[in-house]
Amino acid sequence: MTKEKVLAALSTVQEPDLKNDLVTLTMIKNLNIDNNYISFDIELTTPACPLKDKMKNDCIKAIKSMVNEDAVIKIGFSSNTSTTRFNPNDVLKGVKNIISVVSGKGGVGKSTVAANLALALAQSGAKVGLMDADIYGPSVPIMFGVRGERPMMRDVDGKPLIAPLDRYGLKLLSIGLLVDESKAVVWRGPMASSAIRQFIADTDWGDLDYLVVDMPPGTGDIHLTLVQTVEVTGVVIVTTPQDVALADAKKGIAMFGQAQLNTPIIGIVENMSYFTPAELPDNKYYIFGKEGGKRLAEEYDVPFLGEIPLVQSIREGGDIGVPIMMGDDEITKGAFKNFAGEVARFVSVVNAQKANA
DSSP, rough: OOHHHHHHHHHEEEEEETTTEEETTTTTEEEEEEEEEEEEEEEETTTOTTTTHHHHHHHHHHHHHOTTTTOOOOOEEEEEOOOOOOOOTTTTTSSSSSEEEEEESSSSSSSHHHHHHHHHOOOOOTTEEEEETTSSSSHHHHHHTTTOOOOOOEEEETTTEEEEEEEEEEEEGGGGGGGGGTTTOOOHHHHHHHHHHHHHHTTTOOOBBBBEEEOOSSHHHHHHHHHHHHOOOEEEEOOOSSSHHHHHHHHHHHHTSSTTTOOOOEEESSSOOOOOOOOOOTTTTTTTTTSSSHHHHHHHHHHHHEEBBBBBHHHHHHHHTTTGSSSOOHHHHHHHHHHHHHOOOOOOOOHHHHHHO
């Protein structure tokens, strides 16, 4: 066996989303051959890649069929999260991907989805931050059990910056950490936009694979401010199955498709898809309708990222400051892990499309 023969075999293995082979994509690292033993790493474009087992199995089949059927093959994984945010003047140059989580209306569980998406990505091994940009209705302090805490300031290259809180492996920042939660935030649009710019430019986010931004519901000033201040990698649209929520979700899709914004839609996730009682874990009750989010994704030809069930433990976890991804409900955690894997997957696709444009 030679490296040339092994690489020739591996050049027949495709990365399913990027539509090219692993050798051309330079994803094969640390190839070593010792008699019948072969070892190498596959460098993933995200640690949350949901297709890594398929690529591993395809590599083994290719080597055994084209090089040596008796080969003993050991495949490891590393990751180098893909990005197209290379602008040296970007105020968040250490952040590889910015994921904006939006909804056309309130009440669809957008903040819950954003929080558990960030946690699921972090648990996959990524470096993740969560910015609560919902100025008028911040949820992060309650959901993460940090009510009453205040972020500190730190000096970075002679400039004082806000230091996000660390919680459950995430970097967190919310307007709810900076104002009295008993008082309403009564701000005109320019003030809210100024706060968002401060969260971006005057905060020490450091090096992150993903910054998840929990946006206010609807379409407005804060959405415009975000995309005009930094390059947003893409948008996740949160909806529920019923028609009234879908109608508002369409507005979010239309907003980010406008020429002056032109921000890619990573996909649509359907929250509160079905209800499963704890005592009947195999039963699904479609209280708000069925597959509305999936139909919407098909209508607009964007990825459908998954269904999140309506489960009591999700609400309870958010209320007590322990999100479901930090709990022990493995079935619901699995739904969020699958969703996060799809988000990471399509972020890689968006980046590949931008790089080849």
